[in-house]
């Protein structure tokens with residue numbers, strides 16, 4: 001299959017290894033991977049801030065960027081939810097509505113794509129570490145993904161998966177919320193990050209790089225001995 | 240100035256001119272009454288009388304209500320009398336129902352047929368109230384009392400203990416059946432109060448710790464005949 | 466910044482930093498989660514049951530005029546008196562008039578959030594009536610002189626020691642740290658008050674159009690007593706509480722209890738149709754209902770958020786909300802706390818002053834999943850944000866988002882900007898920039914990579 005990568009803007013700039021790992025896994029499975037460099041940001045920050053006109057422009061641009069792509073795969077539940085759930089809502093009743101629905105149907109979150117679309121759970125990865133998994137809220141509740149990433153992780157050789165307390169609790173990122181209401185966002189990551197650290201895992205893995213920014217940022221500041229890692233990075237590891 | 244009633248209705252009619260989308264549902268809506276449509280999704284109330292009785296027993300136990308099963312009315316009277324002696328009840332109020340009068344007569348303490356007069360203070364001084372009921376919901380362990388079957392509104396709530404004497408045939412599987420039965424029985428002459436009692440009165444208001452007997456009865460007994 | 470926002474920010478900041486209090490709230494809710502899951506597991510299909518509950522409310526709310534009309538006709542046929550109130554002031558006036566006409570002195574109330582909404586107690590007390598809240602949690606909050614913390618668990622934030630002190634001070638009882646004894650103190654104290662009260666005021670959870678009955682859900686039995694002993698019963702209810710059929714309650718009553726309190730049913734679910742009937746031995750001589758609009762029709766007029774009127778006030782969305790659990794109920798400054806409060810308060814009290822509540826959410830969606838009647842809560846927070854940005858845009862947001870858009874619509878500028886951003890990140894982190902400074906206070910940013918993804922990709926794939 002020819003996969004067009006959807007790399008979230010902050011992954012592009014701050015955690016490029018996540019995008020590279022995503023491509024690596026897909027290539028290893030024998031797929032052709034492309035990156036359309038006209039893509040930037042999906043518009044979610046503006047959408048979540050109520051600036052729907054601005055977000056609509058971003059959505060329309062994204063439709064153009066991914067026009068003709070067979071499938072679009074992104075390593076972020078949150079940004080994929082934006083394309084899949086919220087583009088159609090934003091563009092409802094506009095001339096772009098049909099194309100938004102069409103793009104939504106071709107867009108997948110990375111773990112979802114592997115498990116649900118390709119039917120693959122074992123991608124041939126090895127990772128002899130203890131990991132705990134954090135469900136990003138968009139993946140969990142907008143895309144309804146819960147088992148998919150876990151199935152992938154369980155198939156990784158040497159990997160031990162530990163569930164945390166506060167399993168389905170939000171990490172408190174919420175995009176600009178984390179900066180507009182930093183005290184609430186911090187209280188939330190204390191609860192979530194604390195529970196993750198208590199598992200004794202080496203890594204907290206998630207399919208959402210934005211949650212990892214928040215959780216990792218707090219764990220680092222608190223000096224907790226557990227590191228953030230994107231699921232694509234785990235799955236890319238075959239050495 | 241127009242009156243509040245017509246104003247509010249005008250606002251409602253105006254507001255509803257724009258239709259709302261159907262709610263997001265998991266499955267297709269089905270035709271039929273709410274209870275018949277939802278029956279296969281709600282907690283089980285039992286398909287047979289025996290199954291219902293065993294669900295009822297389980298629910299009541301979890302609710303900390305006490306179920307006493309007896310074979311006949313004479314044994315019911317005996318069971319209540321034993322309870323009264325064991326708990327040292329001094330004054331007991333009861334609903335003046337043909338099935339309850341013998342129960343009251345067998346009690347070893349002062350008794351009062353509470354529906355003869357409305358005396359709040361006197362009722363408050365009673366250790367226990369004995370009533371019949373309309374029906375019993377196996378699914379939830381709920382006992383439906385009414386101002387008709389229970390000697391008014393206060394008898395089943397003001398005394399510290401509530402004893403319900405009922406027949407096993409009054410057990411219905413689920414809430415939908417109990418509501419339908421009440422409607423069939425009373426039509427548009429509903430008793431002024433119908434109350435589903437699901438266990439003894441309780442509160443969790445202090446640190447969410449369960450305490451029984453907040454304002455209503457601390458103890459609830461269901462004496463089931465048959 | 467609106468006053469309500471300034472107060473919110475101040476209170477939320479204090480509460481979010483109070484680790485002990487937050488742990489106390491989480492612990493208090495611990496038992497609820499266990500019981501809720503146990504009860505939910507008894508449903509053969511909880512999700513479809515939510516469909517049924519949602520449809521029951523949807524069909525009533527979207528046909529409100531007819532359903533309400535039917536309720537009122539049947540309520541009156543049962544011997545009740547109906548009053549209409551466009552707003553809080555009218556509702557207060559109606560209740561004061563009933564009290565005055567009947568030369569009442571003492572009033573006992575059972576839990577009724579609608580009465581909080583209209584500030585009824587203040588009005589009654591000012592007019593010289595003795596008013597006592599009979600729900601244990603409300604009673605405690607009344608003694609504390611504080612609004613409810615949670616509209617189902619009003620004093621869940623108060624530790625037993627504080628309650629003991631409160632009772633010692635107001636009721637003269639001996640100190641105790643037993644919740645059981647504290648409950649019994651309140652029980653003994655309130656019993657005589659029910660007996661002596663002239664008027665009992667309750668809320669209503671459902672108004673059943675088909676039969677003209679009102680349904681009241683409670684655990685303690687205080688509403689039962691409130692509607693049994695005084696000679697006048699007044700129920701105060703929002704107009705949106707109607708359902709079409711008695712049968713709808715077969716789904717709504719158990720789900721309300723399970724979602725909100727982790728119970729199969731609450732202890733008492735009572736249907737009232739009129740005052741004492743002929744042949745009945747007790748009960749009030751008069752039964753009044755005050756039907757309140759108070760901006761509900763404004764919410765009704767918004768088809769996108771009309772489903773917020775389906776709310777059965779179970780409290781489930783509060784119990785699962787990480788914002789609620791970390792800032793506490795009082796910080797909201799609203800009658801209805803938590804997600805549902807953040808959704809409806811802007812409609813009830815004004816978007817400009819209350820939109821910050823919609824902003825103060827990570828949009829995690831736990832509330833929407835918890836809601837037994839499927840209100841699209843967290844998406845409505847987004848809708849409120851959108852409406853607010855349209856109605857009263859802030860300059861900062863305008864500049865920020867249009868500036869951001871200017872960049873992201875030009876991939877070359879985005880790439881260049883990104884390069885500069887990464888190069889200067891160590892410096893930026895030290896500056897007191899808006900947003901970034903707030904973030905950096907408690908969290909680190911990852912070390913900026915030398916090359917972006919797009920650059921590395923280009924190099925790999927040449």
Ligand code: SF4
Pocket residue numbers: 775776777778779780781782783805832835836837838839840842
């Ligand atoms: S919005 Fe839903 S979950 Fe929240 S109180 Fe209302 S009914 Fe319950």
